[in-house]
Amino acid sequence: MEKKTLLTHCSDAPGLISKITNICYKHQLNIIHNNEFVDYVSGHFFMRTELEGYFNDHTFLADLDHALPQGAKRTLVDSTRKRIVILVTKEAHCLGDILMKTYDGSLDVEIAAVIGNYDTLQGLTEKFDIPYHYVSHEGLSREEHEAEMLKVIDSYQADYLVLAKYMRVLTPDFVARYQHKIINIHHSFLPAFIGAKPYQQAYDRGVKIIGATAHFVTNDLDEGPIIKQDVIPVDHTFAAADMAQAGRDVEKNVLSKALSKVINDHVFVQGNKTVIL
Amino acid sequence: MEKKTLLTHCSDAPGLISKITNICYKHQLNIIHNNEFVDYVSGHFFMRTELEGYFNDHTFLADLDHALPQGAKRTLVDSTRKRIVILVTKEAHCLGDILMKTYDGSLDVEIAAVIGNYDTLQGLTEKFDIPYHYVSHEGLSREEHEAEMLKVIDSYQADYLVLAKYMRVLTPDFVARYQHKIINIHHSFLPAFIGAKPYQQAYDRGVKIIGATAHFVTNDLDEGPIIKQDVIPVDHTFAAADMAQAGRDVEKNVLSKALSKVINDHVFVQGNKTVIL
Amino acid sequence: MEKKTLLTHCSDAPGLISKITNICYKHQLNIIHNNEFVDYVSGHFFMRTELEGYFNDHTFLADLDHALPQGAKRTLVDSTRKRIVILVTKEAHCLGDILMKTYDGSLDVEIAAVIGNYDTLQGLTEKFDIPYHYVSHEGLSREEHEAEMLKVIDSYQADYLVLAKYMRVLTPDFVARYQHKIINIHHSFLPAFIGAKPYQQAYDRGVKIIGATAHFVTNDLDEGPIIKQDVIPVDHTFAAADMAQAGRDVEKNVLSKALSKVINDHVFVQGNKTVIL
Amino acid sequence: MEKKTLLTHCSDAPGLISKITNICYKHQLNIIHNNEFVDYVSGHFFMRTELEGYFNDHTFLADLDHALPQGAKRTLVDSTRKRIVILVTKEAHCLGDILMKTYDGSLDVEIAAVIGNYDTLQGLTEKFDIPYHYVSHEGLSREEHEAEMLKVIDSYQADYLVLAKYMRVLTPDFVARYQHKIINIHHSFLPAFIGAKPYQQAYDRGVKIIGATAHFVTNDLDEGPIIKQDVIPVDHTFAAADMAQAGRDVEKNVLSKALSKVINDHVFVQGNKTVIL
Incomplete structure (x- = not known):
């Protein structure tokens, strides 16, 4: 099992937390810690998700890209020092x-x-x-x-x-x-x-x-x-x-x-x- | 539109955030703020979700009860002072x-x-x-x-x-x-x-x-x-x-x-x- | 017995604490609390002295004025609210x-x-x-x-x-x-x-x-x-x-x-x- | 010129600040910083005096011993690290x-x-x-x-x-x-x-x-x-x-x-x- 951190930053839209956590769940990645923030002034959504499991980075990120609004930045950071x-x-x-x-x-x-x-x-x-x-x-x-x-x-x-x-x-x-x-x-x-x-x-x-x-x-x-x-x-x-x-x-x-x-x-x-x- | 706060406290289990936020999304309830915490020592899951939308408390809570582990406590608190x-x-x-x-x-x-x-x-x-x-x-x-x-x-x-x-x-x-x-x-x-x-x-x-x-x-x-x-x-x-x-x-x-x-x-x-x- | 506070603000000079406390002692005024500060950048001396005793304001202040450098400001504040x-x-x-x-x-x-x-x-x-x-x-x-x-x-x-x-x-x-x-x-x-x-x-x-x-x-x-x-x-x-x-x-x-x-x-x-x- | 710190700890008595600072003044020792405290519960007097000048430790301490109450502890600490x-x-x-x-x-x-x-x-x-x-x-x-x-x-x-x-x-x-x-x-x-x-x-x-x-x-x-x-x-x-x-x-x-x-x-x-x- 590995630990990685998913960082998501995009325009706010309905159901983002649900969509992102669904994809994690589908990939059998366990959420260790999760924090999100919506800046209602600028309309930006931020989410930081610590995950544990067996990662298939390619399909996981592809699923995310499909679900997230256009222009979304998402990064999957491994735990290298x-x-x-x-x-x-x-x-x-x-x-x-x-x-x-x-x-x-x-x-x-x-x-x-x-x-x-x-x-x-x-x-x-x-x-x-x-x-x-x-x-x-x-x-x-x-x-x-x-x-x-x-x-x-x-x-x-x-x-x-x-x-x-x-x-x-x-x-x-x-x-x-x-x-x-x-x-x-x-x-x-x-x-x-x-x-x-x-x-x-x-x-x-x-x-x-x-x-x-x-x-x-x-x-x-x-x-x-x-x-x-x-x-x-x-x-x-x-x-x-x-x-x-x-x-x-x-x-x-x-x-x-x-x-x-x-x-x-x-x-x-x-x-x-x-x-x- | 109303604002209510959902408080969930139950045993930890895979996919809880995903399940709860899915139900919110399905009920077209917008998540204004969300915080969750898992106490890994005791195995308890806590989540506080500020929601906005048109609430059908009965079906919403029924959906939650169906999705949450047995013994879960969930409360939907309205914004009365x-x-x-x-x-x-x-x-x-x-x-x-x-x-x-x-x-x-x-x-x-x-x-x-x-x-x-x-x-x-x-x-x-x-x-x-x-x-x-x-x-x-x-x-x-x-x-x-x-x-x-x-x-x-x-x-x-x-x-x-x-x-x-x-x-x-x-x-x-x-x-x-x-x-x-x-x-x-x-x-x-x-x-x-x-x-x-x-x-x-x-x-x-x-x-x-x-x-x-x-x-x-x-x-x-x-x-x-x-x-x-x-x-x-x-x-x-x-x-x-x-x-x-x-x-x-x-x-x-x-x-x-x-x-x-x-x-x-x-x-x-x-x-x-x-x-x- | 009364309580009053003496506030002294003047140019710094040798022996100021000694001179002021001598006068208090001579007037049988007990020092309850005392704080002083010398600002060596500007050459100013500050002292705040809480006193207790029987005050003869006139002679006490006259003694102080005689002892302090020219231009000194000294105030004897009574304990009125x-x-x-x-x-x-x-x-x-x-x-x-x-x-x-x-x-x-x-x-x-x-x-x-x-x-x-x-x-x-x-x-x-x-x-x-x-x-x-x-x-x-x-x-x-x-x-x-x-x-x-x-x-x-x-x-x-x-x-x-x-x-x-x-x-x-x-x-x-x-x-x-x-x-x-x-x-x-x-x-x-x-x-x-x-x-x-x-x-x-x-x-x-x-x-x-x-x-x-x-x-x-x-x-x-x-x-x-x-x-x-x-x-x-x-x-x-x-x-x-x-x-x-x-x-x-x-x-x-x-x-x-x-x-x-x-x-x-x-x-x-x-x-x-x-x-x- | 040297810098030393005088630490005085004794029973409280009238005129202590005056007596100590007089002796400093008489010895031409300039007071750089001074702090004192009287603990009225226990009746103890504490004073810390940073001095600058030419010290004759022996006569200075003798003068202090003469002026301070019996049992007083006084220490003249030099500035050695x-x-x-x-x-x-x-x-x-x-x-x-x-x-x-x-x-x-x-x-x-x-x-x-x-x-x-x-x-x-x-x-x-x-x-x-x-x-x-x-x-x-x-x-x-x-x-x-x-x-x-x-x-x-x-x-x-x-x-x-x-x-x-x-x-x-x-x-x-x-x-x-x-x-x-x-x-x-x-x-x-x-x-x-x-x-x-x-x-x-x-x-x-x-x-x-x-x-x-x-x-x-x-x-x-x-x-x-x-x-x-x-x-x-x-x-x-x-x-x-x-x-x-x-x-x-x-x-x-x-x-x-x-x-x-x-x-x-x-x-x-x-x-x-x-x-x-």
Whole structure:
């Protein structure tokens, strides 16, 4: 017996749950967990179905395609561990958290490689026997640097790229290549404090809460679909640097939780939003 | 067109989602929201289905009974507002919160009456034009007092009884009469600090968090199925009285949230636990 | 014996705590609680000292003035309950929460009056035997309306004005008259979603958390010193109206907590920020 | 100029803040941060004062001893990084978190060594170039095993021992040797679910929140002074194993936060409670 997850995303129509579960039943696939959501504003239907049984992918998907509305997207994901490539600059906390959670088993992912535009985190990465590629941006145009990065990234055939405090803005070409496959952690509670130095902005504004946002990267900087957000309270005793220090804990927790949702196939993207089932 | 909610609770079996949603589809009932859960430990299946359409309750339920495993419980709940009777002693905060949330529309319930073993809260209740019954326990045995209470309670034919800081223990006879229909707020994070004076106990133990628990009442004091719990941080500056004051906010929020889940038909009881869909 | 609170705000200088506590000791005033904070960025010193004893305000303050740096602000606040006037429009939840918390004793304040630019909340207010003034803005310029409001407000000599979902923007003249005395609840986690329809904005952006902000009102709309913020998680199932409904709970909790800090003399304002001791 | 922290713990008496801060002022020691607390129930005074200046420890402490009530405990702690020894069994998450936070600088501590009664975590420890001692308990009495452990522990002269999921109960002799110097993480929200298998207990009880507790170890198992607690929500979908997995995140966060408070000299112990300034 195998376990696979069926992800269905289509226009809403009467009887969709019935049709999809009928096909599962007909194929003697047992439904372990099922979640669905209808967005009545946009008229979209989303369903995530964990199945167990003997799969004949070809006929199963053909039956589904016959039953679902035109334009439906349906994916049958097997339970192979996802592969990620992590991009970093100098800060250790987000990378360290993913490395440690992967090591202790709380994050079920394969870290294929880490790529940094500095060599600061090479030592940490290699402690865990993971290849580190130092691809400096010095003396290179943005396009040249990305071309160097992509040579390395593409060689790993990763399912997702994780920007674990990678501090350079990506070009539209780069982003287009990995649409909805690049997860970033932004060090603010978006859409507050978009852009650089959010902790300084938060300090200047005198906020009583700071946060972090994990989102898919799109060409609109800091505007991609949000996957996860969380916050912590701060007060007048926090200087900007204290906020940044306190924020690190939130950043890494938010990134890890978002990553966990993505690699376990819980996240649908619709327009500029996510549906998490 | 009407809206109704179908609640299904039965032994797990292959194809249940498919069978139930088929019957909905056949009856041209549109599924607005659907949630299901299988408890693989106990082998129980739970499903909550919000439906919209023209209902023929009789044939719809007959079709379901035919399809579901023996012993299945299924209920088709119409969207009539639930009626509650609230039992109180002297403390205003939980009663006040339910009165105000009902007034401002954030809690969609009909408060049929409030009954108190003191008259302390009569004034507050009557501000909202709700009948208050003062049923003193003085000079009565527990059984006699409950008999007096039940005369009043039964006259209102309430769907649920809410113990909003009602400080007397109910007899097994009373509880049996309203099985899984009595919601209590306990002023601790159960199972910590079971029994009387939980805030004094919490102070003595030096805990850093206090909480509250809303649960269905059973004959095992403080042991009924938990519906909702929440906590707030405290520290060394909190005397026992400060903990009690801080705890009031949690108590009323937890009770209101639990009540909201119950009256909107989200809560299943299985053994000593709840499943909330 | 009396209880009073000394609030000191001045430039930082060596030995301030020693000097102030010496004077308290010399006057045989017992320190019940003491908190101080030095903002090393701006060089400001803040101290809040709860005192108990027999006060000779005149000589005590004279001693302090002699010891403190030039330009120091020090206030000796007696324990009289503060008076507030509440301004409302149509929404009941924030007003209702303050009314109920005042009734049940968890908020120790005197509500002198409620003023609304609609009569929607007159019934609710009068349940609690508090005068309600309906001052419609219809047919009046902003200035004329405020003049009408101020006639009523000024007659009550309130310590603070509370905007409990009062949906009109105040003029600079009005604000200047009650500097750092007007507390507003903004229905977003400022500085995100400044301005109108924040819940619609939050929905459109697909955020996973929504919040509320209580702040002092200044002439820069939504930019005054923040007193308290809090948030709750939301997800893809929340339409804009659901977010607004969920947000009401946060709004009223944040406003009540901010109000409690202000009326108990915990809040200092420095520039565009608060220091809460 | 140096920075030191003065910790004062004594019976409450009039003028203590004044006396202590006077002595600081006289010695030209600048107060960077100051916090004090009076426990009016027990009549104890606690004060934590961060000082900056040129210290003459001897005369400064002599002046303090002269001014403070008899039996006062006062300690002047210099800013040397604290040394800890970590005890583990097989689970990696708490050890991993402390290793990583020490590596990335968010925890300012020196890990002198890790000692395990299994060799499971030797590889992880040695990645970070920290000595690992495998001291098996097999074939040894509890006393013999502890004697072996103590040989290693004592050789490191640690300030604190951290039980990072060390799953053996310590003898009174061991505990007495490191009074208020042993920090344990308990995998429940104490005092709920004391003892073994708390997640199974939590599952059986159907709680909606689980937590973790960091506390000093005393001879009363799970009854020592609590330093930090935190919780996370769970629901009916969590099997006991899911609760344990979810609980790991809370466990490690609570342990790290408690450790941070302890090593930065914020924690006083009084009776069975902590005061955290």
